[in-house]
Amino acid sequence: MKNSIIIFLLFNFLSLQGQHNEKITDSGSIIKKGIENIQSHLGKVPLFDASLQQVKEEVDEEMKREIRVPVPKDLAGGYTHERHKKNYATAQKAGVLYKILGEEKYAEYIKEMLLQYAKIYPDLPLHPAERSYARGKIFWQSLNDSNWLVAMSQAYDSIYEYLSEDERNYLEKDLFLPYANFLSIGNPKFFNRIHNHSTWGNAAVGMIGLVMKNDELVNRALYGLKETNIPENARDDDGGLILQEGQKAGFLANIEEAFSPSGYYTEGPYYQRYAMYPFMMFAKELENKRPEIGIFSYKDGVLIKAVYALLNLTDADGDFFPLNDAQKGMSLLNQSVVIAVDAAYYYGDQDPGLLSVAERQGKVSLDDAGMAVAMAIEQGKAEEFKKQSIDLTDGPQGNKGGVTVLRSEKADDVFSLVFKYTSQGDSHGHYDKLSFSFYNDGEEVIQDYGFARFVNIEPKNGGGYLKENTSWAKQSIAHNTITQNEKSHFNGDFDTGNKYHSEKYFSDFTKDNIQVVSAIEENAYPGTKLHRTLALLTNDIFQKPVVLDIFRIDGETENQYDLPFYYSGQIIATNFEYETPDELNKLGTGNGYQHLWTEAKGIAPGGNTRFNWSYNNRFYTLTQALKSNDSIILARIGASDPKFNLRRDPVYIARKKNTKNALFISILEPHGSYSPVTELGSNSFSQIEEIKVILDIDAYTGIEITGLQEKKIVFILSNEESSSSAKHQVKIKEKEFSWEGPYTIITK
Structure with a gap:
């Protein structure tokens, strides 16, 4: 089975060389150089190959079904909620496959899904469930709407050059720009906080802004809403700004305020694990497209330190200590932690101890960071990650x-x-x-x-x-x-x-x-x-x-x-x-x-x-x-x-x-x-x-x-x-x- 996977991947790569690579640009979280490096090592790095094959099988199976974009009505666990979650997760993974393998079927799938969302989004009211302080449209809360946009911004990024200019204009005008405005200007109490909710919202607006080359959205994400961004009907009960005087907001403020210098996240490890996904995904995009920010050096490299703090807050089985609000059993096997560990290795000091964590996780992120980790493991560089007092x-x-x-x-x-x-x-x-x-x-x-x-x-x-x-x-x-x-x-x-x-x-x-x-x-x-x-x-x-x-x-x-x-x-x-x-x-x-x-x-x-x-x-x-x-x-x-x-x-x-x-x-x-x-x-x-x-x-x-x-x-x-x-x-x-x-x- 292992050999057949490797042969399959190599066959796809070789047969598609030159046919679609012109549509893969430097606009994504995996830049062109990273893509070339990944493609040149396909079939040679077992952990990466297995991770890629697992995603391919999952996406291919889902693509056999009709794309469904139902009218939102359910809470978490209900049909519409889970359907939209499945959509954005599949689209994000399909985008990765398109970048690496170049097969047009993945780009077509993403395009069709985005066009369906663009068709319904302009007329979507607030979600009918009145449960959240910040109701979403596709989901019952804006937090989940942000999850959607973080994933879909990656999917859109992967097929940006594949789309015609008219298609891009349509998607941005009817879907992405109003979506980003809704999450930010339309929900200042959600967007302008120091909280994992806001981190997701900031990352969503910033990531789509980077794809759209919209500096105003990117700056809004980085630094939060300013007074001129907040409409009168979205202010607090006294008509003032949501923020207290001197309080910061935005993605950078969430890095500054939510993390201690040692990398501990004030909400506790369960929510730190959850927030690490938008922190790392937006950070990787910023590192590629706004390198002058030096995001992985920001606040003395606290995003990298946060990964070590998170790993040290696990028991011998790798489960997080349930401090504050937390579900027991959440562990370092979670996909957010996989991405965080790979990024910490790649953008940090290439600590061989992190490689043993990746081995335990059994998969890597499908990008240049994941490939670097998988290659280092294959080269025998892994050492035990020692948790001490x-x-x-x-x-x-x-x-x-x-x-x-x-x-x-x-x-x-x-x-x-x-x-x-x-x-x-x-x-x-x-x-x-x-x-x-x-x-x-x-x-x-x-x-x-x-x-x-x-x-x-x-x-x-x-x-x-x-x-x-x-x-x-x-x-x-x-x-x-x-x-x-x-x-x-x-x-x-x-x-x-x-x-x-x-x-x-x-x-x-x-x-x-x-x-x-x-x-x-x-x-x-x-x-x-x-x-x-x-x-x-x-x-x-x-x-x-x-x-x-x-x-x-x-x-x-x-x-x-x-x-x-x-x-x-x-x-x-x-x-x-x-x-x-x-x-x-x-x-x-x-x-x-x-x-x-x-x-x-x-x-x-x-x-x-x-x-x-x-x-x-x-x-x-x-x-x-x-x-x-x-x-x-x-x-x-x-x-x-x-x-x-x-x-x-x-x-x-x-x-x-x-x-x-x-x-x-x-x-x-x-x-x-x-x-x-x-x-x-x-x-x-x-x-x-x-x-x-x-x-x-x-x-x-x-x-x-x-x-x-x-x-x-x-x-x-x-x-x-x-x-x-x-x-x-x-x-x-x-x-x-x-x-x-x-x-x-x-x-x-």
Whole structure:
């Protein structure tokens, strides 16, 4: 089969040489030199050949059917929505095939489709579904209309010279120009934002502007709408501009404002993955046609850095950590990431580590970047892409908190701890300051919920966000962080949350036996300071690396503090007594608590509280140093959910009542395994004998961990001085401890 594909491609290429190449110009994202390079290597580079063949088979199959351009009426997942999506995707791919193979059937297909759209577009009203703040015409929201134009601008570009001048004039007058004006001038609230929606809109208008050689459209895309572009009836309620004074807009502003210098995208990795497609596609067009902008060097090369940030925000299976609004299971196999990785290699430093990512993806983009990647892989240049512990800053200047990923490998296990202390994350952000999640390989041991949405599944609210996304998924109690008095951070108010961000206290990845990060949040609850320190500890007294979690709370008044752990798996054992009700009751009345069923309640025993469970034939124990009057709640998501929109995931909650200051000390310990074949378990018991607070004052917190055979670890944290050069000395039970830096760890 492989040989037949190569022979087929070579035959097509050789037979078409000279026949159609005069119609392939420098106007596309693959310039003439790139086309010649691709054609000269057809049949010699297996990964590129296979990627091309896959697209060819897909397009050829679709072209057997009649072109259908139905009157829009459906939401996401419905027939008209999916039909128009299929149209633009097929047209874009057909354009690539025409450029590379030169077969006129692809150009004719694109031309016929565009003529049909040009025929209906002038009379199209707004989409009948009144669901979006910016309704589209072909789709229910302007975002999807922008998806269409990004793809169709590439299709149009590929056949630009194939078309007659009259055909081009007709398409531009009746379709492309009014389409671009609708997305921009007609939708300033959509177009003039710092948001993934606007990035798509900016790229769509800019890319069609480049094909049409319309500088006004290109500049509108790059720099946003100005006052003279915005009609009176499209201004805000006060008659003013949509933008605040001094605020930027346009494609370049979205690069400047949405990315931190480290490449982290403020909306989170799920939407970063989605936005990387328009960022990279428009960037490649600009690099070819507006090289003076230096788009891949813009903001110190942040588009390339963004690819590395995105790859580092994946678990061992390549799935993105579901920070903020996010669908679980989205991975680096997504086509947007394929394009981004290839572009980062080609326009960056030709990092051989990216080649191993491309190998894992199993396909490349069908352009000069994809060919460069495929050729380098064929030449054996690929090296492992190593994901190590990393700090990613948030905010345009990198001064609005961030995300830290701690990683550790032990035998065949890869452990990843994700600590989130970012800014709000725009409209897709959650109220989850100082939240964390923990992964063993690709398994979510302590999970983040993600969003409440069934993307493109029409029976579930048309594929859009469910109301439970606001009432549950965004709320603080839905995350592994502190909730005070059953109220969400910033009282769940977006405008308030948008003003603030957490501050990193310090991080340290320099030692073999510990990796640690610490951050502070002082605005989530006025009058309360939250300070969380998380460490991955590796020591012989543990079978595998463990998570040490120190959560200090300083309050001005007495409060109730809840600290949940959303564990995956089945309870095995506890060392505390609990009561289970005959009838389930809701844990609370609002702020997400109304979505939790109380399944059991208990009181923490004196000493340590232990909670042991099993997940995917591995054992885990959560050990906490709680006070004897603290309570434990075992709950499950699903209350106040008559349409079953939420998953029925379990949660363990430690609660402290009527206290100003509080200290939660927890150790999450992976240990042991079970074989369903041999029906034998090993190391199913915790290896921690005791964890004890040996010091807790304003300046310092000291923790002692006792393992098997009385081996001990002491961890002391400076709560007020994070400098790596600061010297400390403290006496605990007549023993002097001296060190330099924000913490020390001693093994006895």
